[in-house]
Amino acid sequence: MRCPLLWFLLLTACAEAWARNPIIPEVFAQEGTSVVLPCNRTVEKLAGHWRIAVRWSRERRTMLMVEQNGVMKRGQLMVHRATIQEALFQKGVFSLHIQSVRSLDAGLYAASIQYGELFRQCQVLLHVTEVTAVPSGILPETGKVSLTCASTNPQSAKEVHWYHNEGMISMNKTYILHEKELTITQLTLQHSGDWRCELLYENGRIESASYHLQVLGFAQGDLNPSFIYAAVGSSTELPCYLSGITERSGAELSVSWSRIQSDGHKKTLPISDLAILGSKSWSSQGSLLKTLNQNFVLRISEVGEGDEGLYHCSFSYHGLILTRKLTLVSMRVSSxxxxxxxxxxxxxxxxxxxxxxxxxxxxxxxxxxxxxxxxxxxxxxxxxxxxxxxxxxxxxxxxxxxxxxxxxxxxxxxxxxxxxxxxxxxxxxxxGARNGPLSPFSSGEISFAVIFFFIVILLLVAIFILAWRNRRRRLSHYPALENVERRSPAPKKSLKTGDKQETGTLEKNCQ
Structure with a gap:
């Protein structure tokens, strides 16, 4: 009899201790994701009570409240992020849904439920895991960044693992790990993408968080060749592709072109000489406006003598200037x-x-x-x-x-x-070559001689026609003279100028 009695007393003491210090469920969330804080009550106890009021709070500050008349109110920290499904109240579900979780959302949440004269409570402890970057935002290549894996879980993690685009990172000179902090000493465009950390605890729990790292720099490969070849007299374009540009970074970005002259001095080309492909545009100061992936191309309408040489495409971002070198090679054929x-x-x-x-x-x-x-x-x-x-x-x-x-x-x-x-x-x-001996004259000289001969013939024909027409016009004034000439085609005495001589000849013919 003593053993069952002792067992009963032990269970009673445990129940009283749990009532005084109930076990609080824990929920783990990654920053930026959505989470549900559970709160369930049995349906039997809610039967017949349709006017229900619910209040969710954290550190005595109201996060969300549903009054008995159905009006829903949200706290300032949860505007547009917290919600609750009223249709499930009659089923005993009072869970709180939080979207876009932040690190400040971590803490102890309490739900107070009133239906009729009955009151019930729920408590949930929310832990948030996040990755912070110093410096943050879009970073230029050749710089460095430190990523820290932070969690509100008070327990200490026994292991920390880092992944880049789901590939585990091995520590070397580029990657340095100190406790939960990973430092990348030399940033390149290849470091852009998702970085995820994993925290492993003694109890087997694993927490993870991600961070999207954006690196601004010159695109690699065929987009940005080191040499551009162009024939003399043709048009060409010198590309300068930048990768990682966003609307935010574009407002703080400045790009310029310059050419290294023969004496070694750098000559900055005016912005008016720069042509942007597509719908991209420049501001009055030459900064980028609302673009994502941009090609700041320098267009040369006609490659001439002296245009070849070394060109620089430079961009400035947060006081850091990066330069890309490009050589224009002119091409020509000599015979x-x-x-x-x-x-x-x-x-x-x-x-x-x-x-x-x-x-x-x-x-x-x-x-x-x-x-x-x-x-x-x-x-x-x-x-x-x-x-x-x-x-x-x-x-x-x-x-x-x-x-x-x-x-x-x-x-x-x-x-x-x-x-x-x-x-x-x-x-x-x-x-083409000729079968006979080569003429000392060129084909151009022969063509000119033929044309000149033809023109002389035309002039002679024109002079003959003009003289014949003048003769016909003169004889038309003396019809008798025309008859005499027809009868005597070869007169013995030629006519002399003057009216008297012409009259004597006519009289002789009449006799």
């Missing part, structure tokens, strides 16, 4: 012969670059205009087809005996890293 090339002659074409250091291979090809079919030929539709001629590491193309088929457009292409990075064209004119 061993000038003017029209005689068929059968020897010719050399050289692909000249202002800076050939970045070129791995040269390739010569010829463009041929091919008509696709008869219908397209009638319409004049054709296309240019590139026919490879020679592939070598030599920049010079040698034609031992030029033929008429060699006439046309020749293209010199330069390659780097297994892709074509620049092209320059050369128009080759070929004149």
């Amino acid at each position: 061993s012969e000038s003017g029209l090339i005689q068929e059968g002659s020897r010719l050399q074409l050289a692909c000249d670059l202002s800076d050939p250091s970045g070129v791995e291979r040269y390739e010569w090809s010829k463009q041929e205009q091919l008509v696709m079919n008869d219908s397209e030929a009638e319409k004049g539709t054709s296309e240019m087809k590139v026919k490879p001629h020679k592939l070598s590491n030599d920049r010079t193309l040698e034609l031992a005996a030029v033929s008429l088929q060699d006439a046309g457009i020749w293209v010199c292409s330069v390659s780097a890293q297994d892709r074509i990075v620049g092209q320059v064209k050369y128009h080759l004119d070929v004149t």
Whole structure:
């Protein structure tokens, strides 16, 4: 009898202790996520009581309150973030829903429920885990940042793990871990993305939190090449892609272009000379306006002599200036012969670059205009087809005996890293050879002589016609003279000027 009695007394003491100090449930949430603070009561006790009032508070400050008349009120800290489902009151569910949890939301929450003359309470302890960054916001590359994994849980974590884009980070010179703080000593664009920390406790609980790190810098790879190749006389664009730009960072960002002159001095190009691709625009001070991924391209309408060389694209953000270097290489084709090339002659074409250091291979090809079919030929539709001629590491193309088929457009292409990075064209004119001895006159001189001879003939014909018309006009004034001339085609005495001589001749003819 004593054992059951002692057991009963022990259970009674535990119940009284729990009533005085009930076990408070704990809820763990990550900053920025949503969380539910549970509060459930049995339906049987709520039956018949439809006017229910609920009040959620933290540290005696009201977070949310539903009065018996159905009016819902929220505290200043929970405006637009806290809600409760009134439709579930009759089922005994009074849980508090919090959206976009903040670190300040951590603490002990208490729910007071009144229905009729009955009162009930719920208590929930909310823990918030977060990652803080120093400095915060968008960071320029080459800088450093410290990420701290913080939790309101009073227990100490036995292990701390860090992940970047779900890949675990191993400590080295770039990543330094001190307790819950991770320091990245040299920021690059590759460090952009989600960083997550995990806290492991002795009881097996795992807490985690994430932070999205944004790094501002120059895009890597093909978007920002180190060399730009352009033919002399053509137009070109020097790209300058920035990655990680947001509307917030764009307001504090300034970009400029400059060119290194032959004497080594830097010349800043005015903003009016800068052209922005797409719908992007500059402010009056040259700052970026409301853009995400921006290409600050410098457009050169016609590459001329002296435009080649080193260019700098620089941006300033929070007092830090980062610069990207880009080299413009001008391309041209030089020929061993000038003017029209005689068929059968020897010719050399050289692909000249202002800076050939970045070129791995040269390739010569010829463009041929091919008509696709008869219908397209009638319409004049054709296309240019590139026919490879020679592939070598030599920049010079040698034609031992030029033929008429060699006439046309020749293209010199330069390659780097297994892709074509620049092209320059050369128009080759070929004149045919003659079977007989070569004339000392050029074709242009012969054409001029023919045209001149034709003009002289035309002038002589015009003079003859004019003289004949004048003679006809003069004879029309003396019809008898015309009859005499018809009878005597060869008179013995020619007429002399003067009226008397003309009259004597007429009298003689009449006799």
